[in-house]
Every structure is written in structure tokens, then in C-alpha cells.
Amino acid sequence: xxxxxxxxxxxxxxxxxxxxxxxxxxxxxxxxxxxxxxxxxxxxxxxxxxxxxxxxxxxxxxxxxxxxxxxxxxxxxxxxxxxxxxxxxxxxxxxxxxxxxxxxxxxxxxxxxxxxxxxxxxxxxxxxxxxxxxxxxxxxxxxxxxxxxxxxxxxxxxxxxxxxxxxxxxxxxxxxxxxxxxxxxxxxxxxxxxxxxxxxxxxxxxxxxxxxxxxxxxxxxxxxxxxxxxxxxxxxxxxxxxxxxxxxxxxxxxxxxxxxxxxxxxxxxxxxxxxxxxxxxxxxxxxxxxxxxxxxxxxxxxxxxxxxxxxxxxxxxxxxxxxxxxxxxxxxxxxxxxxxxxxxxxxxxxxxxxxxxxxxxxxx
Amino acid sequence: xxxxxxxxxxxxxxxxxxxxxxxxxxxxxxxxxxxxxxxxxxxxxxxxxxxxxxxxxxxxxxxxxxxxxxxxxxxxxxxxxxxxxxxxxxxxxxxxxxxxxxxxxxxxxxxxxxxxxxxxxxxxxxxxxxxxxxxxxxxxxxxxxxxxxxxxxxxxxxxxxxxxxxxxxxxxxxxxxxxxxxxxxxxxxxxxxxxxxxxxxxxxxxxxxxxxxxxxxxxxxxxxxxxxxxxxxxxxxxxxxxxxxxxxxxxxxxxxxxxxxxxxxxxxxxxxxxxxxxxxxxxxxxxxxxxxxxxxxxxxxxxxxxxxxxxxxxxxxxxxxxxxxxxxxxxxxxxxxxxxxxxxxxxxxxxxxxxxxxxxxxxx
Ligand SMILES: CC(C)[C@H](C(=O)O)[C@@H](O)C(=O)O
Ligand SMILES: CC(C)[C@H](C(=O)O)[C@@H](O)C(=O)O
Numbered sequence: 001x002x003x004x005x006x007x008x009x010x011x012x013x014x015x016x017x018x019x020x021x022x023x024x025x026x027x028x029x030x031x032x033x034x035x036x037x038x039x040x041x042x043x044x045x046x047x048x049x050x051x052x053x054x055x056x057x058x059x060x061x062x063x064x065x066x067x068x069x070x071x072x073x074x075x076x077x078x079x080x081x082x083x084x085x086x087x088x089x090x091x092x093x094x095x096x097x098x099x100x101x102x103x104x105x106x107x108x109x110x111x112x113x114x115x116x117x118x119x120x121x122x123x124x125x126x127x128x129x130x131x132x133x134x135x136x137x138x139x140x141x142x143x144x145x146x147x148x149x150x151x152x153x154x155x156x157x158x159x160x161x162x163x164x165x166x167x168x169x170x171x172x173x174x175x176x177x178x179x180x181x182x183x184x185x186x187x188x189x190x191x192x193x194x195x196x197x198x199x200x201x202x203x204x205x206x207x208x209x210x211x212x213x214x215x216x217x218x219x220x221x222x223x224x225x226x227x228x229x230x231x232x233x234x235x236x237x238x239x240x241x242x243x244x245x246x247x248x249x250x251x252x253x254x255x256x257x258x259x260x261x262x263x264x265x266x267x268x269x270x271x272x273x274x275x276x277x278x279x280x281x282x283x284x285x286x287x288x289x290x291x292x293x294x295x296x297x298x299x300x301x302x303x304x305x306x307x308x309x310x311x312x313x314x315x316x317x318x319x320x321x322x323x324x325x326x327x328x329x330x331x332x333x334x335x336x337x338x339x340x341x342x343x344x345x346x347x348x349x350x351x352x353x354x355x356x357x358x359x360x361x362x363x364x
Numbered sequence: 365x366x367x368x369x370x371x372x373x374x375x376x377x378x379x380x381x382x383x384x385x386x387x388x389x390x391x392x393x394x395x396x397x398x399x400x401x402x403x404x405x406x407x408x409x410x411x412x413x414x415x416x417x418x419x420x421x422x423x424x425x426x427x428x429x430x431x432x433x434x435x436x437x438x439x440x441x442x443x444x445x446x447x448x449x450x451x452x453x454x455x456x457x458x459x460x461x462x463x464x465x466x467x468x469x470x471x472x473x474x475x476x477x478x479x480x481x482x483x484x485x486x487x488x489x490x491x492x493x494x495x496x497x498x499x500x501x502x503x504x505x506x507x508x509x510x511x512x513x514x515x516x517x518x519x520x521x522x523x524x525x526x527x528x529x530x531x532x533x534x535x536x537x538x539x540x541x542x543x544x545x546x547x548x549x550x551x552x553x554x555x556x557x558x559x560x561x562x563x564x565x566x567x568x569x570x571x572x573x574x575x576x577x578x579x580x581x582x583x584x585x586x587x588x589x590x591x592x593x594x595x596x597x598x599x600x601x602x603x604x605x606x607x608x609x610x611x612x613x614x615x616x617x618x619x620x621x622x623x624x625x626x627x628x629x630x631x632x633x634x635x636x637x638x639x640x641x642x643x644x645x646x647x648x649x650x651x652x653x654x655x656x657x658x659x660x661x662x663x664x665x666x667x668x669x670x671x672x673x674x675x676x677x678x679x680x681x682x683x684x685x686x687x688x689x690x691x692x693x694x695x696x697x698x699x700x701x702x703x704x705x706x707x708x709x710x711x712x713x714x715x716x717x718x719x720x721x722x723x724x725x726x727x728x
Contacts, residue, residue, distance in 0.1 A: 076558070090558045120485050120597055141505075141526060141560060148561050152529065158565030160526040162505060166519040192613070194440070194454045196505060197512050201522030228618040229626075232596065233484055249556070250614055254592040262593075 005067040006037045009044040013289025014299035015073020021301035021357035045075030045089035055092030069315040070282040074289035102269035104175040105137040109255035114333040119260030134176040135248025169205040176242035177214035186218045186239040190227040263300030263341040266307035283307040297352040300339040328363035369431040370401045373408040377653025378663035379437020385665035385721035409439030409453035419456030433679040434646040438653035466633035468539040469501040473619035478697040483624030498540040499612025533569040540606035541578035550582045550603040554591040627664035627705040630671035647671040661716040664703040692727035
């Protein structure tokens with residue numbers, strides 16, 4: 001049988017640095033645990049633009065559609081800030097999401113015990129925090145038409161369209177309910193149904209999917225502005241949060257920052273299951289390309305390594321191996337290994353990107 | 365000369381309770397400081413729906429357009445949750461904002477010294493916090509057309525339109541820059557220009573207004589998701605935040621909650637200056653109608669009283685009197701007066717809505 005296939009797209013900024021450490025971890029799993037992967041590597045974002053004048057080459061897109069999972073580092077950087085909208089690094093990532101039809105973006109906001117003090121929130125409010133945000137990723141205002149900047153009378157007008165069909169809402173709602181069943185059985189769905197008709201349809205469809213097929217899951221609805229407040233006030237009230245593309249962008253970043261563990265958070269973007277039962281999938285850290293620390297060996301590789309752990313779990317049916325990796329990381333943190341982002345006020349000397357993965361490899 | 369005129373719209377939930385205390389404060393100012401107002405009172409939101417079958421009667425709309433300032437309590441409540449979208453309580457408020465053309469919504473996120481401990485953030489991160497969010501309030505996805513739920517093929521689709529013209533961006537940007545000049549001279553503008561063309565136009569126009577007319581103000585741009593993160597991470601980096609209607613809704617609630625002083629925060633919604641130089645204006649607390657504590661004498665009247673202080677300052681040129689009122693409130697808090705929302709873990713017996721304004725009146 002062929003090995004499972006993995007496309008690695010390191011991207012920009014600290015992307016290549018952290019991905020290099022992930023490759024060492026992958027090698028460990030193939031040598032020590034017999035998990036061999038067919039790996040190809042390619043360009044995305046600014047790196048692809050520099051090479052090909054486009055943030056995602058058609059060949060790369062074709063490869064992404066062909067493999068079992070994509071692992072992405074990060075895209076973007078100041079160098080590309082003034083590029084035309086259509087070739088900005090972000091367009092490469094958005095094209096991957098859209099053409100792979102990765103409608104369900106799982107973003108855990110988890111507070112690591114050893115790091116609870118790093119949160120800007122009071123420790124007791126976040127210690128043990130474990131939220132999963134399910135963000136719709138292929139529709140809404142990110143992709144709706146019409147869009148653009150148009151002439152109107154004597155001036156220009158900027159237009160984007162928020163747009164959700166019933167089936168788009170239905171499928172992402174199902175993925176949230178499925179996930180909730182494997183967690184605490186609780187989903188809170190967020191929109192602005194008091195102001196937006198697309199929010200009304202969202203609420204209605206989520207409720208219908210719930211009533212028809214997931215009545216065992218506890219479902220609540222909340223306006224997104226209140227959701228932002230409640231995340232800050234008492235994040236532990238939440239388990240699974242289901243929301244749309246734009247609200248999900250903001251709320252998941254807010255939730256991620258609450259944990260104090262931003263350099264630690266992975267994400268998975270999943271599509272519909274293929275014939276073999278595996279979903280199309282892309283895994284990437286929640287943090288960005290961090291141009292301010294690029295090339296200095298300061299980046300924390302853990303978010304990207306944990307993204308690979310998510311790949312083991314969701315794409316390769318290797319839940320036990322994923323747990324093995326996660327446990328090793330917890331141990332390393334408990335032992336006091338800290339990259340620069342994890343130093344806090346106590347001070348001390350941070351270890352480098354490579355030293356962090358050295359530590360993880362020894363713990364494995 | 366005629367007295368300045370004030371339309372009071374208590375609205376729903378705790379709105380009438382807190383507004384009753386504001387009226388006592390207004391009476392104090394007219395008796396002791398010679399500030400007489402012509403006051404009319406009317407219905408908005410669910411209260412108006414109950415009386416007239418509409419969340420804002422045309423007569424009330426006409427009055428609002430006629431007076432010097434509107435003071436609003438809160439709208440909404442579970443009783444009205446299943447009403448048709450077009451007659452929901454919120455539509456009354458949104459109609460006021462739109463027809464009064466109140467494009468600039470000022471939302472201070474201020475942490476009161478006596479209350480810094482109530483924040484879920486670590487005290488040192490929020491003590492002394494004083495952010496002003498300037499939210500565009502009459503356009504964007506709240507009002508853009510087309511909107512609605514439509515049939516498409518075999519299913520329904522929910523659509524809203526994000527839409528900003530250059531002049532809409534221009535005028536709210538000016539109001540943010542003007543405000544910044546009277547504060548620390550710093551504006552951070554937030555959008556998603558990496559994903560939305562309307563955000564590109566937003567960024568471009570804000571930059572142009574800055575370069576042409578406010579080069580003395582320090583301007584930065586930030587993606588709204590990063591904005592949410594930075595608000596949680598280190599809110600004191602901000603002074604004035606300028607953003608659109610929907611991002612402003614979420615980011616201002618997030619910022620408000622950071623302060624721990626939600627029951628304390630007022631807001632002003634301002635339009636273009638009239639012939640007499642006064643802007644059309646509506647003042648309201650940031651908190652909602654709080655159905656869970658309605659009718660129990662538990663509500664904190666301070667946010668609504670401070671909204672009246674903003675009216676004194678922005679509509680009635682009575683900055684000194686506004687400061688007098690604000691100082692009295694600070695004193696009362698420093699002396700330990702606490703409504704139920706301000707009790708925290710230390711415990712003790714909270715005072716009632718009326719006792720809080722008693723205390724404020726004696727401090728005056
Ligand atoms: C890079 C950008 C296009 C992206 C988004 O807005 O979705 C990012 O913020 C994210 O959340 O993954
Ligand atoms: C009540 C609702 C319509 C309103 C809004 O979404 O603008 C509220 O959340 C606010 O922020 O004033």
C-alpha cells in the first residue's frame with residue numbers, strides 16, 4: 001500500500017524555520033514508529049510570489065488536491081504589503097481553503113498548565129481552559145460576490161458580500177455537533193441575527209440540524225459581540241463555539257490570545273470525507289509569519305508541531321501517536337523548556353527553535 | 365432663548381430603572397446649576413412595539429430629529445426574541461442611528477481606578493486604561509443592500525452587504541482624528557484589508573485624510589483579528605481606535621469587558637454639526653437591557669448617568685459640568701459604593717440602583 005502523502009508548504013517569515021523542526025519530528029515518527037509519509041515540499045504566499053509571481057502556483061494547487069494532507073507554516077510579511085490585492089500572500093492561503101473546500105476550521109484555544117501564568121487574564125479564569133472554535137472557512141464575506149471597489153457617482157465604494165446558503169451552514173454545523181459529542185456535548189453558535197439576515201438563516205439552520213440529528217448535544221445561541229465579551233469575562237463557560245468565517249477569524253484570535261499560549265496553538269481545516277473516509281485537510285499554526293523575529297532562531301516550533309499532531313489524529317487515524325507527541329510536548333514544558341515567547345517576567349535564558357525540538361525529540 | 369431640548373427614551377429591561385435615576389441627576393443640574401432642559405419622554409424598542417406594533421413610532425422619530433439630544437436606556441429582551449426581524453426592538457435603535465445620521469459612535473473603554481480589580485485581566489494590564497473606540501455607525505453591513513433571505517435553486521441563501529463609500533469613511537476618520545488631537549494624538553485604524561476590498565478602500569481613505577489634514581496625528585493600521593488579540597494582550601498600547609460598524613460592534617464590546625467596568629461605560633453617537641454647531645446626538649450606556657436583573661433594583665445607573673455627562677460635554681457645551689458629574693461618580697466609587705455588578709469576590713452588601721444615585725447626588 002502506498003504511504004500516506006503530505007504536502008509541506010513552509011511559506012513566509014518564521015514558517016520555514018518552524019517547519020524545519022516539524023520535519024525532524026516527522027522523521028522521528030517514520031524511523032521510530034514506522035509511520036512513513038510521502039512528502040513533497042512547495043511554495044506558498046510571498047515565497048511563491050517571489051518565485052512565480054503568484055502566491056500559489058497552479059501546480060501547487062493541483063498537488064494540494066492530490067495529497068492526503070497539507071501542512072502549512074505561515075504567509076505574509078511587510079515585503080508584500082504593497083502588492084496588488086490579487087497577488088497578496090493571503091490569496092494563496094485563501095485559494096487553498098476554497099479549492100480544497102475546507103469548510104470546517106478547528107481552532108483549539110487551550111491553556112497549557114505550565115503556561116497559565118502567561119495569559120493576560122487572571123490565572124484562575126484560564127487554567128484548564130479548553131475551547132474548540134469551529135469556524136466556517138470557505139464562504140461568507142471572505143468569498144461572497146459582488147466584491148471590489150467600484151465607481152459610484154463622484155466617488156468610489158468598497159463592497160463585499162456576506163453570503164451563506166443553507167447547505168453551507170448545515171455541513172459546518174454538523175462538524176461542530178460531531179466534535180461536541182466527542183467532547184463535553186455543548187455547542188454555542190455565534191452570529192448577529194439581531195442585525196443581519198444571514199445571521200437569522202445561520203441560527204435557524206443550526207437549530208434545525210440540532211433538533212433533527214443532534215438533540216443530545218446542548219445548543220445555545222449568542223450574538224457575536226456578546227460572545228467576544230463572554231470570552232473575555234469567563235472563557236471556561238464555553239466548549240465548542242460554532243461561527244462563520246469573519247466572526248470566527250476575530251473570535252478565534254481573541255480566544256487564542258486569552259490562553260497566553262499563542263505560540264502553542266495549532267489548527268486544522270477540514271473538508272468533506274473522500275472515498276477513503278479521510279477528509280481533505282490542511283494543518284497550520286494559529287500564529288502568523290512573525291516578521292519581527294524571522295531568521296533569529298527565536299520562533300516557537302510547538303504550534304506547528306502540534307499541527308502535525310492534529311494531522312496524525314484527523315488525517316492518518318493515528319490518535320495514539322498524536323497523543324504521544326502531545327504528551328512529550330507537555331512534559332518538555334513542565335520541565336521548564338521555554339522559547340523566547342514563553343519567557344514572561346521571571347526572565348531567564350530562552351532556548352532556540354531548534355533546542356525546543358531537540359527537547360521534544362528527547363522526550364519522545 | 366429656549367432651553368436645550370432632550371428626548372428621553374428609556375426603552376426596555378433595566379432601561380427605565382436607570383433612566384429614572386438619570387432624571388434625578390438632571391433635576392439636580394437644573395435646580396443647582398441653572399441648567400434647564402425641555403424634556404420629553406417616549407418609547408423605543410419592545411416598549412414601543414407593545415404600544416404601537418413598531419419598535420419606533422414615526423412621531424418619536426420626528427421628535428428625535430427635532431431635539432438637541434436623545435438619551436436612550438436600552439432595547440430588547442426575551443419577550444421579543446421571536447418577533448419578525450422588521451419589528452424587533454433593535455430595529456428601533458438602528459432606525460434612530462440611520463435617520464439621525466449618527467455616523468460617529470464614541471465608546472470609551474475606561475478602567476475606573478476603584479474597579480481595576482474587577483477586570484478579568486491582570487490588574488496592571490488595565491489599571492489606568494483609557495481607550496476611545498470610534499465606530500462608524502450608519503453604514504457597512506448593518507445597512508448595505510442587497511440584504512435578506514432569498515431562494516436560490518433548491519435552498520435559501522442569507523445575504524448582507526458590506527458597503528462603504530469614500531465619503532462615509534472620510535467623515536468618520538475625521539472625527540477620530542479630531543478626537544485624537546484632544547487626547548494622546550494617536551489613532552489605530554482596524555479592518556481586514558488583507559481579505560476584503562472594502563477594507564482596502566477604508567485603509568486608503570483613512571490614510572489620505574491623515575496625510576492631507578491630520579499629519580500631526582500618529583496613524584497606524586491593524587487587521588481587526590490582530591486588533592482583538594492586541595486588545596486582550598496589551599490594551600494600553602491603544603488610544604483612539606477607528607473602525608467600521610461591525611468590527612466596532614465586536615471590538616468595542618471586547619474592550620468594554622476588559623475594563624471590568626461594563627456597568628460604568630457610556631457612549632455617544634454623533635452626526636454632522638447642525639447650523640448651530642451642535643451635532644445631532646444620541647447617548648446611551650454600553651450595557652444592554654439585562655433582562656435577568658430587570659425590576660430588582662440591582663442595575664447600576666452609572667453608565668446611563670455618564671451618558672448624560674457625555675451629553676453635557678458634546679451637545680451642551682458644559683464640559684465643566686460634565687467633569688463635575690464624573691468627579692462625583694469617581695468619589696462615590698472611591699468611597700466604596702457598589703451596586704451588585706461591582707461586588708466581586710470580596711462580598712459585602714450591594715446598594716440598590718436608587719441608593720447609588722442617592723450617593724452620587726450627595727457627592728454633587
Ligand atoms: C491570513 C488571513 C487571510 C487569515 C484569515 O483572515 O482568515 C488569518 O487571519 C487566519 O485567521 O487564518
Ligand atoms: C442592539 C444592537 C443592534 C447593537 C448593535 O449591534 O449595534 C448593540 O450591540 C450595540 O453595540 O449598540
